Amino acid sequence: MPQSLTKPVFEAMISHMPEGVLFLDAQDIIRICNPAAERIRGVVAAKVLGQSIFYLHPPPMHTRLRELLDSLKGGVVASSSRIIQVNNRYFDNSYAAIRDPQGDYLGTLLISRDITEKKRLSAENLTLKQTLTGALSEPLIAHSPGMKKVLGLAEAVAGIDSTVLVTGENGTGKERVVEVIHRLSSRRESPLVRVNCAALPENLLESELFGHCRGAFTGAVEDRKGKFELADGGTLLLDEIGELPLGSQAKLLRAIQDKAVQPVGGRKEIQVDVRIVAATNRDLAAAVADRSFREDLYYRLNVITLEVPPLRERPEDILPLAEQFLQFFARQMKRAPRTLSPQVRALLLGCSFPGNVRQLRHAMERAMALGIGEHILPDDLPADLKPASTVSAGPDFQAGHPLKAAVEHFEKAYLEQALLFAGGRRLEAASRLGISRKNLWEKMQRYGLLAIDATEG
Secondary structure, X not given: OOHXXXXXXXXXXXXXXXXXXXXXXXXXXXXXXXXXXXXXXXXXXXXXXXXXXXXXXXXXXXXXXXXXXXXXXXXXXXXXXXXXEEXXXXXXXXXXXXXXXXXXXXXXXXXXXXXXXXXXXXXXXXHHHHHHHOOOOOOOOOOOHHHHHHHHHHHHHHOOOOXXXXXXXXXXXXXXXXXXXXXXXXXXXXXXXXXXXXXXXXXXHHHHHHOEOOOOOOOOOOOEOOHHHHOOOOEEEEEOHHHOOHHHHXXXXXXXXXXXXXXXXXXXXXXXXXXXXXXXXXXXXHHHHOOOOOHHHHHHHOOEEEEOOOHHHOXXXXXXXXXXXHHHHHHHHOOOOXXXXXXXXXXXHOOOOOOHHHHHHHHHHHHHHHOOOOEEOHHHOOHHHOOHHHOOOOOOOOOOOOHHHHHHHHHXXXXXXXXXXXXXXXXXXXXXXXXXXXXXXXXXXXXXOOOOOOOOO
16 A cells, blocks of 8 residues: 555544544444544544444434435435534534445545634624625714714814824714724725724733734634734724723734734734724723823823713704614614604703713614604603603502513613613623622623623714
8 A cells, every 4th residue: 555545644634634523434433533523522532432423412413413414325415514503613514425436335524614713704804894885883963063073073183094092981972983084084995993992801802903823822723813904904993992901001002003913822023004093981091090001002092082072962963863763773673764752852852861872772772663653752762761750660560460570571671771871881780780790791681681782982
């Protein structure tokens, strides 16, 4: 036998393949399981070799897998592939019938490729394209003097590459202002890439910003570009910059100053051409004073500052925004357009909106989803937008309405109000509720409150 086909060479090839390889004999017994298959499937070869392939799959999958294997054995199909999701990762699994020269079935070859990163990049590219075409956002409403001033400044700074710091309370529309700056700039044909500094664990921030090389750490199965590289030629929005851990601030400062990044696990720096725009709801000057934010990074970011006023200071924008949101949700829900009744218009103009534009948006979404008729009425609004006199002091007893359901109804409404009061910041809401952030997250998932989050500017 030629040297290239000897058993040691064959075993070495299988062992070093990046794809997960399983081979099943004619009785569906696992005979080969390479290291990549162990890693991808989370198994130990010594424990699965000699076991049936059904040992690796839960019972609900048995019927479908059995049908597939029977089709391969019977020659109905020569191969098959499908994408599966396991523990938040995606795999492209291919199945091929292996036959001898006489056509007799010998077994099935299973090859698994981890395509999680590919799907993430695909989704990210779609998001970037949508951002460039304006498909993600509604037009910026600027009827009030305060917002007209902000919009004028945004248009003025769009044509230069200076770093911009956009400040303002949560939910005021900081991201919309950043979009205006990007769309009016010479970089508008390149991506606007967002990084939510508050949403990333500190141990993943460097990889997210600068990228990583394959093998840099556990789970780094291939090279990955960071946000700086993805934004090359365009604009990089560092949202919630005030939440960036102190240990990561020095590396960010260097990347901004040198216009270069070094991927985690890499040896070479990569030159990048990005325009930096940062956004925050925090007082960074105060953060510098208490040493939770680097002074040099603060002055590097604070070249030009745009402060977006809260909604309570821009009453001229309230009704146009509400009407815009109603139109948007009518299209999204495929419902007939509805208009604001005079009573609701008066109520909205009298609200202080602690949750700002985000709170108004959620109120209009609720009104469009739950209301009936041609007009939005006061009863269609959430309790936090109604005068105290119109809010019931407590739930009324209803025959046949279980206590559990009533408690859940109250809990959902209470959580919703707490999140809106905190401007969507889960940590603050959890603290005010006296529960852990994890517990709050679980309840948000349970009641479908994930839309109330601090991901918008």
